[in-house]
Each structure stands twice: as structure tokens, then as C-alpha cells.
Amino acid sequence: MSSYKWSDLVDINSKTRSYTSRLACIAHIDVNAFFAQVEQIRCNYGRDDPVVCVQWSSIIAISYAARKYGITRMDSIQNALKKSDKIIPIHTAVFRKGEDFWQYHDGYGIWNEDSSKHITPEQFKVSLDPYRRESRKILKLVHEYCDLVEKASVDEVFVDLGRLCFYALLFDESISGFGSLRDQFRNGNYELDDYLPPVPLDLSLEYSGLVYGADIDPQSTEVTFKDWDDVIFCLASQKTQEIRDQIEAVLGYTTSCGISRTKTLSKIGSNFKKPAAQTIIRNSMIEDFLDYEGVELTSFWSLGGTTGKEVSQLLSVPQEFPLRYVRDSWPISCEELRQYMKKRLSDMNSSGVTFQTVDEAQISSLADKIFKLVRGDLKTAVNSKPMIKSMMSNKNLRGDSCKHFSDCMAWLEVFSGELNGRIHEMEQEHGMHFVPKTLTVSTRSKTFERHSRSAPMTFNGSHLHSKDILELGTRLIKDLDLKFGQADWYYPLTNVNMSLSNFEIVEAGRSIIDIFGRQAQVTKTDDGIVPDGTTGKASSISPSRASRAVDVINSHFECEPCGKTFENEEAFREHSDYHYALQLEQSYNGAKEDSTSLSYGERRLLFSSTKRAASVATATSKRRKDNISRSSKKGNMDIYKFFSR
Incomplete structure (x- = not known):
């Protein structure tokens, strides 16, 4: 009999419970030397060409062909x-x-003998947009196979394979034996509690990839299936191999993959054997993998850097078998x-x-995390949202590259283009609207003092x-310049950055009123539907007169601009979008003479006296008819509502 229950198997088919199942199966797919591969493919080089990706004089990515020459990330391009x-x-x-746009300057760089072809940090800012674009392509391909995918960074994703394995095990007729x-x-x-x-x-079945600790041969794929978890991992390895093969065939990128629970x-497994392996x-x-493959506390995702080093110091872990030491020293509970x-x-x-990152407030969560990590049992969901x-768009400045307000403006031009591009990329990637509510500009003076200004975002239109971004950023940087610019300690700046925050993330396809803030809320009472006394939270980008106050009478939703009533809120919202679209069209092409969205004063300003009279007559006649129609529908109307119009 198996040690797993039917509930363990059924749970891997659940988007919300899959990662908690004892049969959970999660993959980490990592693109090998991603930046170098992007440039290699873009410039039509082959995999045997020793390409390195350079930022100023530093090497930020090294192809595996270049590594054969002993090139490391510690090398400058001159040393390489x-x-x-x-x-x-x-x-x-x-x-x-x-x-406000990026571009390549192929053949240019600090290594070029012609100084006019140098790319210097004083006059340029690196753009990662090309790599984000390729990352979106990879993510889209993975999504074609699986619906639970988490983008961990620009070159790596997590994939919850539970649902794929559940289908393969119980429904895929091409797989026999079950x-x-x-x-x-x-x-x-069966019962869920049955084994x-x-x-x-x-x-x-055969595994695709290296099965760690295989009984026969470490390189063998012929491994005995001791229980259903082994079967699930085998099916998962076939799926990830298929995904990785597709990435390579369509986009040309090689990847590495780790599969575990x-x-x-x-993530550690994907780094175990590279390149192009799983x-x-x-x-x-x-536990064998954790103990015998040089895994330390600092090897774990989220415990790298200072935190991991300080925890290791706090626990006095030895250099040899550090994770086994923690397991053996505290075997019972995390308490x-x-x-x-x-x-x-x-x-x-x-x-x-003293410690920089570890304090008493963190001890409880850190202890729980470490207790589970050293046992390979820290379960976290694959989050696809x-x-x-x-x-943020950030620029560290050197020398006198930002010694005046005009220099700040030049960098804000760069920042606004970069941030705008990144937002539009995210909208394409996720199929959602990303609406920032706050913009912040920050500077660091030549004496390394930090100063910043923030303001709410306000802009017109739906995008x-x-x-x-530039207009608001200009106002904020000007404020900083007026306050500190005359001080001898301020310029030249050593850093300037611009950030967007407080994002509202809205599903694509929702009503514009949902995105920009509804101007009337409706409350359900015992006597029916009545207007709420308070308005909803106002958005900083509400569309002006696009959706005026709505009268809710006898469970109807009424549009004031045209007098139409609707039986439900959804129909009313769709109709409100129509008025907003008309307003946008008028903002670009001008209002027509008979437009009902114009006030009498606006009509006097826009049209000549001859046209104005005819226009007013037309609009007045139309509104009278609408008023008569509304009055007949409403019967005895509250006089306060009558005059409030």
C-alpha cells in the first residue's frame, strides 16, 4: 500500500492547495547566461562564439563559450x-x-580604441528593456503549457506542475500502465482518507534529466518507482523537458531546470547542473542532496547575503554539513x-x-523558516498574479554629470520614458491595467544627503x-532645486531617481468607471436600492464629466446626460463608458455644435453667435423632451432633486 492518500493526489489538481500536498511538484526554470544569450541571438552569433555582455567596463553576463577562456564576472572587459x-x-x-528612448550602439564601448565610440556612465543609462521583452516571450510560452506560473525574475520562473501531472496520470491515454x-x-x-x-x-516510464541519487547510476534515467511521488516527478520531468525544448526551438534559449516538492x-536544483540540463x-x-552537495543556509532563496551570514553566525553552524547540524541540534520543533x-x-x-538584519522581532519567523528549510519542507505557493x-528608474551619477537643474531635467526625460515603457510592458504581459497613484523624485547631494518629494499622479485619458510622468517629475525636482539648489553642498548630485508606487491593478476588460472611480455608490436597504450618502474613494484620474451623478429611483439606474434608465448596474456602467468615449473623442477632435456635454457657457465660447443660437435651440429642445420624459416616468419627484439638477 502507498504511503500517500487519495486526498494528496486530488489536492495537486487544485490551484490553491497544490503546493501544500504531500505529492506537490514544482519546477524552477532558469535561462542560462540570459543577457549573453539575448545579445548572442540578436547579433546572430552561435553558441560557440565567446560572447560577453558589458555594462560600461564591467562584464554582467558570460556565455558558456567565453567561460572556457577563464573569463569571470570579476573581470573588467579590458582584463577579459x-x-x-x-x-x-x-x-x-x-x-x-x-x-526618452533606448537604443543599441553596436561596436561602441570602452574597449574601442576610438574614444568617440566610448559609452560612458556620465552621458548614458543602461536599459534592461530588451531583456524584459525576451523574458515576456519566454513567460508566454510557459503559460501555453501551464496556468500556474510565477515570474521569479527576468530570467527565471517557477511552475506548479500539479495539475499537469494529475491530468497525465489519470486522463492521458498516451501514457499507459495506470x-x-x-x-x-x-x-x-475511493474515500479521500483512503491510501x-x-x-x-x-x-x-522514464525520467527526463538527472535523477539525483539514482540507485543504479547517477546518470541513469531507469529508476525504480517506490511510490506515487516518484511517478509524479517522472511525469513532471517529461513536461518540463517539453517546455524547455519549445523555448529553445522557438526562441533559441537554453535553460536549466530543477524539480522537487x-x-x-x-531553485537550488536548477543550479546543480548547467547548462541545458534538469x-x-x-x-x-x-536530505542527502542538502547534505552532500555543499548547500548552506546562504544558498537558499531569501537567505542569501547578510541575513544568511548573520543567521549562520547566530547558530554557530560548522562549515561541514551545516544543514545536518541544524536538523540534529533542533530535531523536534521550531519552538x-x-x-x-x-x-x-x-x-x-x-x-x-550587533547584527544588521537579524533582530528580536524577526526571530519567530526566521526560526520557523530555517526549521523547514533545512528539511526541504518550506512550502510556498506559486503566485501567478x-x-x-x-x-523605480535610478541613476548613480559620476563627476559633474548632474551639476544643474537642467541636468536633472535631462535625466528625468530618461526616467519618464523608461517607467512608461515598463508599465506598458507589464500591461501586455499580464493583460491588466497598472495605474500608479504616487510619483516620487529623490536626489542625493554631493555630501550624500538624501532629499525627496512625492505627489499624487493625475493625468488625462485612459492610459x-x-x-x-515628466510633467509631475519636473514640478517635484524644481521644488527640490528651489529649496536646496543654491546650497554649496547640493550640486553636483551623486544620485537621482524617480519611482511610481501605490499601484492599482485592475483586470483588463473592466468598466472604465471601475478603473477611474465610481462617482455614485448604491446601497441596498430594506426598502430597496437608494443612493448612498457617501461617495466612493475618488481616483486621481476620474474622467471629469464622463459619468455624472446617478439618480436611483424605483430600482433603476439613470444616466443624467441623456435621461436613459437601466434595470441593472452592469448595463448602466457600459452606457457610461459610451459617454466617456464620446468625451475622449471630443477632447481630440473637438465638440460638435449639438453636443449635450457642453454647458451654455462653453457653447458661447466655442461657437459664433449665429451658430450658437441654433445650437442652443437644438440642445434646449432636446433637454426639454428629456425632462418631460423623465417627469412622466418618475411621477411626483422630490423638489430637492429637481433643483439639484
């Missing part, structure tokens, strides 16, 4: 070319100071680990040892444009 003149340097795309299990499932001859039947002995393990970490081999960490932190602080909180 000394190691081998076969190296092919390609500089990233850049924004030029004062321009007839008995399928019959039992289809006929409902699954034993795995068939005559399965003809958690995101953290899979590693499967079965549940029975998790004993929590108490130890709390006391140890207090003792070390008392003796004068964008969780953007803020977006954000770079000029909207």
Missing part, C-alpha cells in the same frame, strides 16, 4: 580581452541623457530553535555583537504617457 582576444564584447542598450487507478478514480471507488493503491511494477529546493530531487533524497535563537541573540547583543508595489 587580455585573457583572450577572441572574446566578443557587446554593450547593453542604453538611454542617452535627455532622450488503468486500475483510473478506473477507481472515474468510478468514485492509494501500490504503484504498478511494470511501468514503462518546494520552490526553494527546485535535475530531479525526489522526496526520499532531499526549541526559536528559544535558542532568542537567548543567543540577547547574549551576543549584551557582549557587544503580479504583486508589484513600486517601480499613462511619459509626458504625464
Whole structure:
């Protein structure tokens, strides 16, 4: 009998519960030397060409062909070319100071003997837009196979394979050997708390990739299936191989992949063997993998850098088998680990040892995380929804490259173009509207003092444009210049940046009123539907007169501009969108003489006296008819509502 239950199997078919199942299966797919591959393909180089991607004089990505010459990320491009003149340097795309668009300057770079072809940080800003664009293509391909995909960074994704494996196991007729299990499932001859039947002995399945700790040969794909988790991982490896093959065939990129029951393990697994390989970490081999492959606390996603080093110091973990040490020292529960960490932190602080990132407030969550990480059991969901909180365009400045307000303006031009482009890219990627509510401009003086200004975003139309960002940014940077610009400690600036925050993320296809803020709320009472006394939260981009106050009488929704009534809110909102579209059209092409959206004063300003009279007569006649129509429908109307119109 299996050690897994039917509930474990059924749960992997759930979007919300899949990652919590004991049969959970998650993959991490990482593009090898991504930036270098992008430039290699863009410039029509082959995989054997030693391409390196350069930013100023630093190497930021090294193709595997270039690594054969001993090139590392620590090398400058000048040192790399000394190691081998076969190296092919390609500089990233850049924004030029004062321009809101990026472009490539192929053949240009600090290594060029012609100084006029140098790309300097004083006059340029690196653009990562080409890599984001390729990242979107990869993400789109992965989404064609799976509906639970999380973009971890520009070159890596997590994929929850539970639903794919569930279908392959129980419904895919091209996969044989599971007839008995399928019959039992289809006929409902099971209870969720029942254990699954034993795995068939005559399965003809084969893993695709390296199965860590294989019984016969570490490189073998012929591994015994001890339980249903092994079967799930095998099916998953076939799916990820298919996805990776498609990425390579369509886009040309090679990838590495890790497959396990958690995101953290899979990320480490994808880095285990590179390039163009995948590693499967079965549940029975998790602790062996963690102990014998040089995995440390700092190896884990979210524990890298200072935090991981400080936790290692706090726990006094040895260099050899550090994770086993933690498991063996605190084997029962995370509570004993929590108490130890709390006391140890207090003792070390008392003796004068201070930590940058670890404090008493974090001990509880850190102890729980570490207790699970060292056992390969930290379960987190694959989150396919964008969780953007803020977006920044930043420039570290050198020398006198920003010594005046006009220099600030030139960099704001760059920032506005970059931020606007990134928002539009996200909208294409996710099929949603991203509406920033706050803009912040920040500067760092020559004495390294930070100053900033923020303001709510306001712009016209249904989409954000770079000029909207630039206009508000200009006002904020001007405010900073007026206050600090005359001080001898302010210019030249050492950093300037612009950020957008407080994003409202709205599903595509929703009503414009939903996006820009409804101007009348409706409350359901015992006596029917009545207008709420308070308005909803006003959006900073509400469309002016697009949707005027709505009278809700006898459970009807009424449009004041044209007098039409609607039985439900959805129809009313769609009709309101029509008025908003008319207003947008008029803002671009001008209002017509008989437009009912114009006030009498606006009509006097826009039209000549001859045309005005006819226009007013037409509009007045139409409104009289509308008033008569409304009066006949409403009967005895409240006099306050009559005059409030």
C-alpha cells in the first residue's frame, strides 16, 4: 500500500492547495547566461562564439563559450580581452541623457580604441528593456503549457506542475500502465482518507534529466518507482523537458531546470547542473542532496547575503554539513530553535555583537523558516498574479554629470520614458491595467544627503504617457532645486531617481468607471436600492464629466446626460463608458455644435453667435423632451432633486 492518500493526489489538481500536498511538484526554470544569450541571438552569433555582455567596463553576463577562456564576472572587459582576444564584447542598450528612448550602439564601448565610440556612465543609462521583452516571450510560452506560473525574475520562473501531472496520470491515454487507478478514480471507488493503491511494477516510464541519487547510476534515467511521488516527478520531468525544448526551438534559449516538492529546493536544483540540463530531487533524497552537495543556509532563496551570514553566525553552524547540524541540534520543533535563537541573540547583543538584519522581532519567523528549510519542507505557493508595489528608474551619477537643474531635467526625460515603457510592458504581459497613484523624485547631494518629494499622479485619458510622468517629475525636482539648489553642498548630485508606487491593478476588460472611480455608490436597504450618502474613494484620474451623478429611483439606474434608465448596474456602467468615449473623442477632435456635454457657457465660447443660437435651440429642445420624459416616468419627484439638477 502507498504511503500517500487519495486526498494528496486530488489536492495537486487544485490551484490553491497544490503546493501544500504531500505529492506537490514544482519546477524552477532558469535561462542560462540570459543577457549573453539575448545579445548572442540578436547579433546572430552561435553558441560557440565567446560572447560577453558589458555594462560600461564591467562584464554582467558570460556565455558558456567565453567561460572556457577563464573569463569571470570579476573581470573588467579590458582584463577579459587580455585573457583572450577572441572574446566578443557587446554593450547593453542604453538611454542617452535627455532622450526618452533606448537604443543599441553596436561596436561602441570602452574597449574601442576610438574614444568617440566610448559609452560612458556620465552621458548614458543602461536599459534592461530588451531583456524584459525576451523574458515576456519566454513567460508566454510557459503559460501555453501551464496556468500556474510565477515570474521569479527576468530570467527565471517557477511552475506548479500539479495539475499537469494529475491530468497525465489519470486522463492521458498516451501514457499507459495506470488503468486500475483510473478506473477507481472515474468510478468514485475511493474515500479521500483512503491510501492509494501500490504503484504498478511494470511501468514503462522514464525520467527526463538527472535523477539525483539514482540507485543504479547517477546518470541513469531507469529508476525504480517506490511510490506515487516518484511517478509524479517522472511525469513532471517529461513536461518540463517539453517546455524547455519549445523555448529553445522557438526562441533559441537554453535553460536549466530543477524539480522537487518546494520552490526553494527546485531553485537550488536548477543550479546543480548547467547548462541545458534538469535535475530531479525526489522526496526520499532531499536530505542527502542538502547534505552532500555543499548547500548552506546562504544558498537558499531569501537567505542569501547578510541575513544568511548573520543567521549562520547566530547558530554557530560548522562549515561541514551545516544543514545536518541544524536538523540534529533542533530535531523536534521550531519552538526549541526559536528559544535558542532568542537567548543567543540577547547574549551576543549584551557582549557587544550587533547584527544588521537579524533582530528580536524577526526571530519567530526566521526560526520557523530555517526549521523547514533545512528539511526541504518550506512550502510556498506559486503566485501567478503580479504583486508589484513600486517601480523605480535610478541613476548613480559620476563627476559633474548632474551639476544643474537642467541636468536633472535631462535625466528625468530618461526616467519618464523608461517607467512608461515598463508599465506598458507589464500591461501586455499580464493583460491588466497598472495605474500608479504616487510619483516620487529623490536626489542625493554631493555630501550624500538624501532629499525627496512625492505627489499624487493625475493625468488625462485612459492610459499613462511619459509626458504625464515628466510633467509631475519636473514640478517635484524644481521644488527640490528651489529649496536646496543654491546650497554649496547640493550640486553636483551623486544620485537621482524617480519611482511610481501605490499601484492599482485592475483586470483588463473592466468598466472604465471601475478603473477611474465610481462617482455614485448604491446601497441596498430594506426598502430597496437608494443612493448612498457617501461617495466612493475618488481616483486621481476620474474622467471629469464622463459619468455624472446617478439618480436611483424605483430600482433603476439613470444616466443624467441623456435621461436613459437601466434595470441593472452592469448595463448602466457600459452606457457610461459610451459617454466617456464620446468625451475622449471630443477632447481630440473637438465638440460638435449639438453636443449635450457642453454647458451654455462653453457653447458661447466655442461657437459664433449665429451658430450658437441654433445650437442652443437644438440642445434646449432636446433637454426639454428629456425632462418631460423623465417627469412622466418618475411621477411626483422630490423638489430637492429637481433643483439639484
